[in-house]
Amino acid sequence: MKAAIIQSNPAHLDAQITRARLERQLRSLAGKGVQLVVLPELAGSGYAFPSRETLSEHAEVADGTGAFLGWLWAQCRKYDFDIVAGFAEREGDRFYNSAALIGPEGVIGVYRKIHLFDSEKEVFTPGDKGVPVFERRGVKVAMLICYDWAFPEVWRMAACSGADLVAHPSNLVLPFCQTATPGHALCNRIWVVTANRIGSEQLPNGSEIAFTGGSLALNPFAHAEASGPQDEEWEGVFDFDVELARNKSVTTRNDLLQDRREYSGWNN
Numbered sequence: 001m002k003a004a005i006i007q008s009n010p011a012h013l014d015a016q017i018t019r020a021r022l023e024r025q026l027r028s029l030a031g032k033g034v035q036l037v038v039l040p041e042l043a044g045s046g047y048a049f050p051s052r053e054t055l056s057e058h059a060e061v062a063d064g065t066g067a068f069l070g071w072l073w074a075q076c077r078k079y080d081f082d083i084v085a086g087f088a089e090r091e092g093d094r095f096y097n098s099a100a101l102i103g104p105e106g107v108i109g110v111y112r113k114i115h116l117f118d119s120e121k122e123v124f125t126p127g128d129k130g131v132p133v134f135e136r137r138g139v140k141v142a143m144l145i146c147y148d149w150a151f152p153e154v155w156r157m158a159a160c161s162g163a164d165l166v167a168h169p170s171n172l173v174l175p176f177c178q179t180a181t182p183g184h185a186l187c188n189r190i191w192v193v194t195a196n197r198i199g200s201e202q203l204p205n206g207s208e209i210a211f212t213g214g215s216l217a218l219n220p221f222a223h224a225e226a227s228g229p230q231d232e233e234w235e236g237v238f239d240f241d242v243e244l245a246r247n248k249s250v251t252t253r254n255d256l257l258q259d260r261r262e263y264s265g266w267n268n
Contacts, residue, residue, distance in 0.1 A: 001035055001036075001137070001138075001139065001240045001242065002032065002033045002034045002035060002237055002239055003034065003035065003036040003037070003038070003165075003193065003217070003238060003240045004029050004034045004036070004038070004235060004236060004238070005037075005038050005193060005194075005215045005216075005217055005226060005228065005234075005235070005236045006022065006025045006026070006029075006037060006038070006040075006234075006235055007040070007195060007196060007197060007198060007228045007229075007234040007235075008021060008022055008025060008039065008040055008043060008197055008198075008233060009021065009197060009198045009199040009233050010040075010042075010043065010044070010045065010046040010047075010197060010199065011046065012045075012046035012047075012048070012201050013045060013046055013054070015058070015067065018043075018044055018045070018046070019044065019068075019071055021233070022039070022044075023075070025233065025235050026075050026079065026081070028235050029079070029081070029235060029237065030079050032237055034081060034237060035080075035081065035137055036082045036084070036137075036139070037082070037083045037084070038083075038084045038085075038167045038168070038169060038193045039084065039085035039086065039169060039195055040085075040169050040170060040171060040195045040196055041086035041097070041113075041145050041146050041169040041171040041197070042086045042087065042097065042171060043068075043085045043086050043087065043169065043197075044058075044067075044068035044071075044072075044085070044087055045068070046201055047197075047201055047209075047211075048119070048202065048204065048209070049123050049204075050204045051204070052095070052123050055088060055123050055124075056090070058088050059088040059089060059090035059095050060088070060089070060090055061090055062089050062091075062098065062100060062107060062110045063106075063107060064102065064107040068085075068087050069087060069100055069102065069107060072085055072100075073102055073104075073106055073107070076102050076103055076104045080104055081103075081104075082101065082102065082103045082108070082136050082137065084099055084101050084102075084143055084167040084169060084195075085099065085100060085102070085169060086098070086099045086169035086171075087099070087100060089110065089112065094125045095123060095124050096113065096124060096125055096127060097112070097113040097116065097120055097127075098110050098111060098112045098113065098145075099111045099113075099143040099167070101136065101141060101143065101167070103136065108136060109132055109134040109143075111127065111129070111131065111132060111142070111143035111144065112126075112127030112128060112129055113126070113127050113144075113145040113146070113147075113148065114127040114148060114151075114154060115147045115148050115150065115151055115154075116147070117146060117147040119204060119205070122204075130157065131143075131154050131157040131158050131161065132161075133163045139164050139165060139240075139242050140163050140164045140165070141164070141165050141166075141167060142158035142161065142163035142166045142167070143168075143169070144158070144166055144167075144168050145169055145170065146169070146170040146171055146172060148168070149170075149176075149177040149180050149181055149184070149194075150176075150180065152183075152187075155184040155187075155188055156187075156188060158188070158190065159188035159190050159256075159257065160257060163190055163245075164190065164191060164242045164245040164246065165190060165191035165192075165193060165240070165245065166190055166191070166193070167193050167195075168192060168194040168195065169195050170194055170195060170196045170197075170215075171196070171197055171211055172194075172196045172211060172212050173210065173211055173212060174212075175212065177194065177196075178194070178214055178216055181194055181216065181218060182218055182222035183222070185218040185220055185221075185222045186220070186221060186222040187256065188220075188256065189220040189221075189244075189245055189247070189248050189256055190220055191217070191219060191240060191244075192216075192217070192218040193216075193218075194215055194216045194218075196214060196215045196216075196228070197211045197213070198211055198212075198213045198230075198231055198232065198233065199211055213228055213229055213230040213231055213232070214227070214228055214229070214230050215227070215228035216228070217238045219244055220245045221244070225238035225240075
């Protein structure tokens with residue numbers, strides 16, 4: 001199986017330009033045998049929302065009928081891809097920083113970001129649905145988003161739920177994620193696919209943030225199968241062997257999941 005990362009440069013709050021850029025990148029993957037494509041966090045809108053009113057203009061329900069997910073669904077049908085992409089989700093009067101797994105038949109599943117970062121806390125609600133796993137084309141896929149990299153327990157939740165691969169849409173601005181995720185891949189024996197973005201945006205407080213690129217696909221032994229540049233759009237294609245994630249043996253007498261114990265004093 002082949003999978004791919006798209007490292008993009010969204011035009012902040014300009015859906016038309018952003019989709020045109022993404023369409024060019026998706027088109028470049030056609031005919032390469034790719035079955036799963038991972039896009040960044042909030043891939044259709046950009047990252048910073050100056051208010052909940054602005055966020056409301058870009059948020060959509062997670063059923064595939066909204067502007068961005070509907071457009072991604074059309075791309076899945078066109079190219080026979082599955083796509084994981086970050087988007088702003090609306091449910092009632094709440095907004096979630098979410099990721100959707102979409103296939104040619106529509107939205108397969110959604111993950112809501114649990115660990116909100118910085119100004120996200122002013123407009124989004126923390127995720128409330130755990131870390132679900134969805135089986136697609138013989139692969140069990142979980143999703144986490146950006147700052148979730150800092151919390152080992154959600155990666156273990158994904159592994160214990162049977163995930164072969166964690167798709168990790170991101171808008172990284174700090175240099176630590178690419179150091180942490182090899183440990184998550186190795187300690188859980190899972191594939192980790194971090195799709196970051198490039199470019200910069202202005203936060204509501206007037207400060208500017210720069211996104212760090214460096215998208216990364218790690219195999220279950222923490223080796224990089226694809227690695228993106230820090231300051232350019234990029235499409236990275238890599239071969240994906242699901243069986244590497246299903247063998248949790250460390251030695252003939254040790255298994256990463258079966259050897260887990262109950263830990264005194266661990267309450268969360």
